[in-house]
Amino acid sequence: MNPLYPIEWAVAWLMVKFHALLSVFMEPDSGLTWVLSIVGLTVVVRTLIIPLFVRQIRASRAMQMVSPELQAVQKKYKGKTDQESRQKMAEETMALYKEAGASPFSSCLPILLQMPIFFGLFRVLFNKLPDAAAGEPFGPLTTELARSASDSTLFGGVTIADSFLNAGDGGLTTRIVSGVIILAMCAVTFFTQKELTMKNMPKAALEGPMASTQKMMLYMLPFIYVITGPGMPIGVLIYWLTTNIWTFGQQYIVIRATPTPGSDAEKERHDRINAKRERKGLEPLEFTPPKKVAEPDPEPERNIRIQPSAKNKGGRKLTDEEKLERAREARAKAAEERRQAQAAAGETPTPPKGSNALHKNAKKKRKK
Known part of the structure; x- marks a missing residue:
């Protein structure tokens, strides 16, 4: 049994339903009606896989952000070919992927999911359509509809098959139309990859082996269409071109709304926000976080210990009251110096507790 049979049947059913809808206000046997039916099929498929596309964008962004760390791991184990080093390198790499939520396979999910649909459409246009037109209907694709699709033309003689x-x-006209579609596919794919790999990548991710691979893919993917496109039916090329345009538009919206931190796309988004605020008369926002300046530790306050001398200048031994009085005066003087230092530094000087009492006692003793 053909494993693509359910997909081929679903592709034919969608084409027939869109053709019936468009036939309400368009010519049923027109080539444009069948082309738009294929476009409608593409829109339905791409709408169904929007969650996978968002996951692909997030995975690509995470891969870009983790690129510097991956380069550091590769540099760490460069030249080490023993089994233990290779195992540790793989473990550290997977740990980085897990921490960043990145997966090198997530970016392939939309393409992998579309491949069966792509081949199903190819078989419907290349095999089922001629067979149905010859008298072997295929599911919803009746003989009458198949003949309408086979006989409908564009630009004077080009059919979707x-x-x-x-x-x-169609002859030369068919080759010109096919060539124009292939060139358009290459151009759209090139700009899509350029937006993703250049504009939406931080500067740190634009260096190293991964960045070189991305730049190589920028030119390799369009070249694939040049090789495979000439053998594809016009209808398949239309599907391919439509899905590429859809990818470009969807990616443009996602990157514009949520760009990768540190990329040129993020800078443009900040400029747009500030320009909009300026038109409204608002102050611009500062998106660059200010650098934290490490404040010096406050110098601990020194505890001044007063050691009263046993004798005065004349050699006379001081009494206990005189010793206590001199100690109080020395403490008061030290406290005053601290207050002056605080005032010079711009701080609010706080008088020490009990200072008024000390001055009062000193005055009383002077009177005595």
Whole structure:
């Protein structure tokens, strides 16, 4: 049994339903009606896989952000080929992926999911459509509808089943139309990859082996269309071009709304926000967080210990009251110096507790 049969049946059913809808206000046997039916099929498929596309964008962003750490791990184990080092390198790499929520396989999910649909559409246009037109209907694709699709033309003789290598009655016109579609596919894919790998990547991720791979893919992906496109029917190329345009538009919206931190796309978003605030008469926002300046530790206050001398200048031994009085005066003087230092530093000087009492006692003793 053909494993693609359910997908081929679903593809044919969607084409027929969109053709019936468009036939209400368009010519049923027109080539444009069948082309728009394929476009409608593409829109339905891409709408269903929007969650996977968002996951792909997040995975690509996480891979970009973790790129500097991956380079550090690769540099750490560079030149080490023993089994233990390779195992540790793999463990550290997977730990980085897990911590950042990145997966090198998530970016392939939308493409992998579309491949069966792509091949199903190819088989419907290349095999089922001619067979149904010859009298072997396929599911919802009746003989009458198949003949309408096979006989409907664009630009005077191009059908959706013709290709660059199998031009049919269109001849040169078919090859020109096919070539134009292939060039458009290459251009859209190039700009899509450029937006993703250049504009939405931080500067730290634009260096190293991963960045080199991304730059190589920038030119390799469009070249794949040049090789495979000439053998594809016009209808398949239309599906391919539509899904590429959809990817570009969807990616543009996501990057514009939620750019990667540190990328040029984030800087443009900040500029747009500030320009909008300026038009409203508001002050611009500062998106760059201020650098924290380490404040010096406050110098601990020194405890001044007063050691009264046993004798005065004349050599006379001081009494206990005189010793206590001199000690109080020395403490008061030290406290006054501290208050002056605080005032010079811009702080509010606080008088020590009991200072008024000391001055009062000193005055009383002077009177006595």
